[in-house]
Amino acid sequence: MGAGISIAYVRELASFLGEEGIATRALLSGTGVSPGLLEVTDAVIDRFACHRVLARAAELAPPGFALRLGRRMRPGHHGMLGHAMMCSRTVGESLKTLERFAMTRGIPASFRLLEGPHGQRLQFDLAMPAGHLRREYLEWALMIALWPVFQDRGSRKSYPCLIELDYPRPQHSDTYYTLIDCPIEFECSANAIHFTDAALATPQQNTNIEVRKFCERRCELILHDLEASGGLADRVRNALLAEPPPLPDAETIAASLHMSSRALRRALRREDASFRVLLQQVRRQLACRYLAERELTVEEVARLLGYSEPPAFSRAFKKWTGSSPSGFRANVR
Numbered sequence: 001m002g003a004g005i006s007i008a009y010v011r012e013l014a015s016f017l018g019e020e021g022i023a024t025r026a027l028l029s030g031t032g033v034s035p036g037l038l039e040v041t042d043a044v045i046d047r048f049a050c051h052r053v054l055a056r057a058a059e060l061a062p063p064g065f066a067l068r069l070g071r072r073m074r075p076g077h078h079g080m081l082g083h084a085m086m087c088s089r090t091v092g093e094s095l096k097t098l099e100r101f102a103m104t105r106g107i108p109a110s111f112r113l114l115e116g117p118h119g120q121r122l123q124f125d126l127a128m129p130a131g132h133l134r135r136e137y138l139e140w141a142l143m144i145a146l147w148p149v150f151q152d153r154g155s156r157k158s159y160p161c162l163i164e165l166d167y168p169r170p171q172h173s174d175t176y177y178t179l180i181d182c183p184i185e186f187e188c189s190a191n192a193i194h195f196t197d198a199a200l201a202t203p204q205q206n207t208n209i210e211v212r213k214f215c216e217r218r219c220e221l222i223l224h225d226l227e228a229s230g231g232l233a234d235r236v237r238n239a240l241l242a243e244p245p246p247l248p249d250a251e252t253i254a255a256s257l258h259m260s261s262r263a264l265r266r267a268l269r270r271e272d273a274s275f276r277v278l279l280q281q282v283r284r285q286l287a288c289r290y291l292a293e294r295e296l297t298v299e300e301v302a303r304l305l306g307y308s309e310p311p312a313f314s315r316a317f318k319k320w321t322g323s324s325p326s327g328f329r330a331n332v333r
Contacts, residue, residue, distance in 0.1 A: 004044025005106035008077045010053055011038045016069050022060050031056055047108055048289065054133055064172035066136040070143020071150065071179050078144070080222070081105045084215035085148055087208040091158045092200030094148040095122055097216065102144075104222040109141035118161060119196040127241075131295035135167050138191060145193055146180065151205060158202035160195050164188035232257075233273040236264070240282045246306040247282065250275045284320045287313075291329045298325045 010033060014024040024035050031052040037043050045053075057065060075082035081101050088094040092113075099111045099122075111124045122145055130137045142163070149158050162183045169186040176184050239253050253275070254264040268274055283305045290301045302313035317325050 004046055005050045005108070006077070006079060007037060007040060007043040007045060008079070010045065010050070012072060012077055013053070013057060013069055014038060016072060017057060017061055017065070020061060026060060027056055028053065029056065044106060047106070048293070050108070051130070051133065051293075054136060058133060058136055062172075063170060064139075064175040066139035067143060067172075067175050067179055070140050070147075073143070073147060078105055078147075080215045080218040082147075084212050084219060086151065086204070086206050087212035087215065088148075088204055089207050089209070089212075090200060090204060091148045091195070091202045092120070094204060095145065095200070097219075098145065101216075101219040101223060104219050107141070107144060108137060109144070111141075111145060116192075116194050118194060119198075120200060121192040121194045123190055123192045125191055131293075135170065138165065138167065142191070142193070143179075148204065158195075158199050160193045160199065162194040164190065164192045164194070166191050231271055232264075232267050233271050233278060236268070236273075236275065236278050237282055240279065241286075246304060247279060280316075280320075283316070287317055287325070288321070288328070291325055294329065298329075301325065 014027055017027055018024060024038070028035055032049050033045055033053055037045075054066075073082075075086045078085065081097070081104055084101070085094040085097050088097055095111070095113055099113050102109065102111055108127050108130075109124055110127050111122055113120055113122050115121075124138075124141050124145055126134065126137050126141070142165075146160075149160070159182050162185065163180065165184065165186050166188050167186065173184075173186075235257060236253055239256050240247055250264060251261045254261040257264065259267070265275060268278075287301060287305060290296050290304070291298070296304070298314070299310050302310045305313060307313035307316070314325055317323070317328070321328060323331070
């Protein structure tokens with residue numbers, strides 16, 4: 001599923017909540033993440049462990065904690081990615097670095113810089129279903145994307161002209177305006193941060209071309225390892241898992257791998273694999289995980305996996321496992 005998520009994020013969350021009077025042991029209770037792991041500098045956890053930690057934080061902390069946590073982040077929290085962003089020449093260059101290398105840090109979101117009506121927009125969404133924590137994940141992704149803007153201390157030249165979010169206005173919406181201080185609209189068709197061309201051209205204060213090149217080379221190596229490990233079939237699996245739901249088709253995956261769908265199918269045949277089989281394997285993997293986590297209904301799982309009708313999903317799941325989705329959920333430990 002790509003890179004693990006850095007323990008630095010959990011460490012900073014524990015520190016932040018500790019200042020709010022919430023003990024680290026309380027935060028990590030029942031998550032499978034031990035307090036000792038926070039002391040291991042380069043440790044990573046998988047997305048499901050991260051999800052359990054975030055769910056626990058949502059139980060203990062006031063709403064808006066993900067926004068305030070994201071505002072505290074420094075380059076070190078984002079590793080080589082963070083330093084490459086910090087040392088970029090402009091805000092736009094920094095955001096292009098995030099777009100390309102977010103996967104190397106295990107950030108569970110995808111970012112894409114696109115042409116917008118008044119300049120460009122950074123569109124973002126989750127690379128994994130998050131159930132009732134979707135807003136918290138998107139708040140985290142939003143603050144990661146705004147991190148280059150926050151470095152422009154004492155100036156508003158790089159600030160976005162508009163932020164669009166696809167979820168309803170939360171009760172803690174004042175926190176958004178306090179931390180970000182720009183127009184924000186809720187219940188939009190997509191999540192996007194709109195910038196003028198002038199804002200993206202704003203020079204960054206810590207530009208260092210040599211350091212940026214070094215960090216980008218390290219990010220390239222990490223990305224290459226993630227994409228190349230196990231051959232094309234594994235790259236397709238990772239690409240399927242990295243895209244926001246519902247699961248994409250062969251044309252979308254081929255484009256993300258910079259090849260035509262025909263070339264993709266031909267290359268997979270050389271590995272005795274097929275896109276259809278890989279898609280079913282990923283569907284089965286995700287279906288078992290979602291049902292075991294118990295946060296989504298069977299109907300929601302079916303929709304996330306691309307089934308228009310729950311009965312079609314139930315028939316496929318029974319063919320994969322010999323059990324119905326509800327039976328699997330009832331028996332899973």
